[in-house]
Amino acid sequence: MALLEATGLVKHFGIRGSLAAVAAVDGLSLTIERGEAYGLVGPDGAGKTTAMRLMVGALSLEQGQVRIAGHDLLRSAELARSTIGYLPQRFSLYGDLTVYENLAFFGSVRGIEPKILPGRARDLLGFVGLADFENRLASALSGGMKQKLGLACALIHRPPLLLLDEPTGGVDPITRQDFWQLIIRLLAEGAGVLVSTPYMDEAVRCSRLGFMVAGRLLATGSPRELVAPLAGRILELKAQPKDLAHRVCRADPDVEDVATFGELLHLRLRGERPAENAHPQQEAGEGRAIFPQDTMSTGAMDNIPERLSGAMAAVGVRVHYLRPVAPSLEDVFISTLQGVAHG
Amino acid sequence: MADLAILAEGLTKRFGDFTAVEDVSFEVRAGEVVGCLGPNGSGKTTTIRMLLGLLRPTAGRAEVLGLDVERQTELIRPLVGYMSQKFALYDELTMVENLAFYAGIYGLSNAEQRQRQQEVLEMVGLRGRESERAGQVSGGWRQRLALAIALVHRPRLLFLDEPTSGVDPVARRAFWDTIDVLAHDGATVFVSTHFMDEAEYCGRLGIMSGGHLLAMDTPDSLKRNSLPGPAWDVVVGGAGQTAPLIPALEAIERMEGVFQVGLRGDHLHAITLSGQHTAGSLQSALVGIGFDALVEPADPTLEDVFIALAGRKT
Numbered sequence: 340m341a342l343l344e345a346t347g348l349v350k351h352f353g354i355r356g357s358l359a360a361v362a363a364v365d366g367l368s369l370t371i372e373r374g375e376a377y378g379l380v381g382p383d384g385a386g387k388t389t390a391m392r393l394m395v396g397a398l399s400l401e402q403g404q405v406r407i408a409g410h411d412l413l414r415s416a417e418l419a420r421s422t423i424g425y426l427p428q429r430f431s432l433y434g435d436l437t438v439y440e441n442l443a444f445f446g447s448v449r450g451i452e453p454k455i456l457p458g459r460a461r462d463l464l465g466f467v468g469l470a471d472f473e474n475r476l477a478s479a480l481s482g483g484m485k486q487k488l489g490l491a492c493a494l495i496h497r498p499p500l501l502l503l504d505e506p507t508g509g510v511d512p513i514t515r516q517d518f519w520q521l522i523i524r525l526l527a528e529g530a531g532v533l534v535s536t537p538y539m540d541e542a543v544r545c546s547r548l549g550f551m552v553a554g555r556l557l558a559t560g561s562p563r564e565l566v567a568p569l570a571g572r573i574l575e576l577k578a579q580p581k582d583l584a585h586r587v588c589r590a591d592p593d594v595e596d597v598a599t600f601g602e603l604l605h606l607r608l609r610g611e612r613p614a615e616n617a618h619p620q621q622e623a624g625e626g627r628a629i630f631p632q633d634t635m636s637t638g639a640m641d642n643i644p645e646r647l648s649g650a651m652a653a654v655g656v657r658v659h660y661l662r663p664v665a666p667s668l669e670d671v672f673i674s675t676l677q678g679v680a681h682g
Numbered sequence: 683m684a685d686l687a688i689l690a691e692g693l694t695k696r697f698g699d700f701t702a703v704e705d706v707s708f709e710v711r712a713g714e715v716v717g718c719l720g721p722n723g724s725g726k727t728t729t730i731r732m733l734l735g736l737l738r739p740t741a742g743r744a745e746v747l748g749l750d751v752e753r754q755t756e757l758i759r760p761l762v763g764y765m766s767q768k769f770a771l772y773d774e775l776t777m778v779e780n781l782a783f784y785a786g787i788y789g790l791s792n793a794e795q796r797q798r799q800q801e802v803l804e805m806v807g808l809r810g811r812e813s814e815r816a817g818q819v820s821g822g823w824r825q826r827l828a829l830a831i832a833l834v835h836r837p838r839l840l841f842l843d844e845p846t847s848g849v850d851p852v853a854r855r856a857f858w859d860t861i862d863v864l865a866h867d868g869a870t871v872f873v874s875t876h877f878m879d880e881a882e883y884c885g886r887l888g889i890m891s892g893g894h895l896l897a898m899d900t901p902d903s904l905k906r907n908s909l910p911g912p913a914w915d916v917v918v919g920g921a922g923q924t925a926p927l928i929p930a931l932e933a934i935e936r937m938e939g940v941f942q943v944g945l946r947g948d949h950l951h952a953i954t955l956s957g958q959h960t961a962g963s964l965q966s967a968l969v970g971i972g973f974d975a976l977v978e979p980a981d982p983t984l985e986d987v988f989i990a991l992a993g994r995k996t
Contacts, residue, residue, distance in 0.1 A: 383821045383848030511721035516944045543947030598855045599862045601883040676852045
């Protein structure tokens with residue numbers, strides 16, 4: 340049984356039925372199994388926070404259903420809530436209480452017995468690396484330490500399901516590393532985690548991802564599945580003069596997109612026309628695009644770099660190198676978004 | 683020193699007993715795109731505000747375009763553009779009305795305004811959306827408008843404070859394409875970010891942590907000079923969450939000659955001391971203690987640089 344099963348979630352803001360009503364979440368479905376980290380990736384305003392609030396019952400659903408470990412969120416609210424640990428984006432701590440007191444307070448709110456609370460609180464502070472700071476006032480913590488204390492508070496009732504809303508936004512890379520190590524330890528113990536992030540390099544750490552834009556999931560899959568259709572299609576180019584190289588590449592019929600990376604250009608080649616029956620399938624209900632993995636042969640693309648180099652040389656561009664690079668999740672996200680915009 | 687766009691000497695800012703920026707010194711030459719990489723609270727915004735004359739340094743001094751930031755603030759204003767973290771837009775005004783408002787503040791004549799508005803709208807890709815209200819468009823479009831506003835008075839130097847936070851990757855790429863065009867036309871750009879991948883776009887990059895400027899150099903030189911040895915990718919026992927990533931990470935941490943190791947997507951990434959390891963030696967060490975590991979040489983990243991410079995502290 341899935342730890343979390345969300346089906347067809349819908350939430351509008353503004354006056355319902357009026358033109359001003361905006362769909363913040365528009366038919367979102369996802370499931371999370373034990374031991375799985377699901378990454379919700381998207382820009383501000385995509386609906387990630389609203390989706391999480393719907394899943395913890397902090398906002399009421401207009402349509403759809405949330406089941407937590409098989410229990411309906413609406414009908415068994417208590418049980419569902421005891422199963423979830425939620426770390427909101429703006430997490431409030433009591434600045435005039437110490438680290439330990441904040442955690443103990445959350446524990447008592449969660450109904451942890453006074454006998455076992457101190458031991459569990461100290462274990463958790465050790466787990467998140469705050470054992471040496473238990474007497475420090477929360478107001479004197481760095482951003483990264485506050486996030487770690489927030490995580491400890493979300494874990495105090497030992498929930499098997501964790502919802503983390505941009506837990507590493509703006510914190511330093513070292514704390515981000517620490518934070519993900521904690522998440523991976525929790526996963527190894529069988530927890531399920533839903534995490535939202537704007538960082539593509541973090542998204543790669545999830546076992547499954549959903550790219551969220553305007554309230555919908557545009558594509559879902561494991562990082563490997565998502566990247567597969569772009570394999571061999573991203574080329575890195577160093578050439579002088581860069582503007583002229585840019586123009587030549589953009590005009591080429593086999594080049595779908597050109598982006599500037601400092602001194603370098605990244606080209607995305609057009610995919611081969613997939614065979615009729617291998618078209619990305621849309622499961623309407625799930626909003627899930629399943630990319631065919633083995634229908635891409637890169638053989639026909641072998642001569643493109645050569646031809647591009649020739650075309651650039653012909654107009655006086657000096658090509659230092661033009662080589663295929665591994666596609667990133669950002670490449671996938673951009674190609675997905677452009678696909679939506681253009682067709 | 684006409685070709686120096688920014689000169690900072692020992693810039694320091696304290697708020698009570700909290701030191702936000704401590705002894706920061708650097709130079710930016712005209713025409714450079716210089717980035718400033720650091721987490722929230724590392725002092726990036728405070729530094730920019732001192733350079734704009736919006737905050738008075740507690741110690742140290744700075745010149746912007748050859749003018750003293752404390753005594754000649756009024757002369758600096760018309761020469762620089764500033765895009766703050768929270769775009770100051772009027773939500774109930776349209777795109778072009780917002781632009782006209784700021785152009786008015788900068789004292790552009792009506793004729794100048796009309797011409798310049800069209801230029802900057804074209805430059806940031808807002809043509810055709812002029813009459814949409816600023817409050818009703820997505821983050822990416824608001825960001826473009828904020829950039830247009832920062833550009834409307836033809837500044838020689840642009841300060842951009844985390845301009846791409848919260849906008850989607852397509853908008854981020856388009857934004858950097860625009861910056862590239864501006865730099866090509868001779869503008870100087872000083873931009874702060876906490877995105878490692880974005881920092882790669884800058885000609886030179888400062889690394890900030892805890893109010894200190896730890897280093898400033900080209901991304902390539904930072905990678906060459908801040909790390910004590912080569913980088914490796916370590917793939918452990920298949921893919922995904924089932925792999926024993928944390929035990930392998932801890933094992934590598936304990937090895938001789940390892941400088942740092944961390945998570946990178948679904949695998950590990952390590953920096954070893956120069957001359958201490960080969961891919962083969964690392965791999966056989968891991969296989970020897972029971973890990974199904976594959977080690978390959980990797981390119982060092984700015985995240986490696988940041989962690990090496992900022993050190994491991996909570």
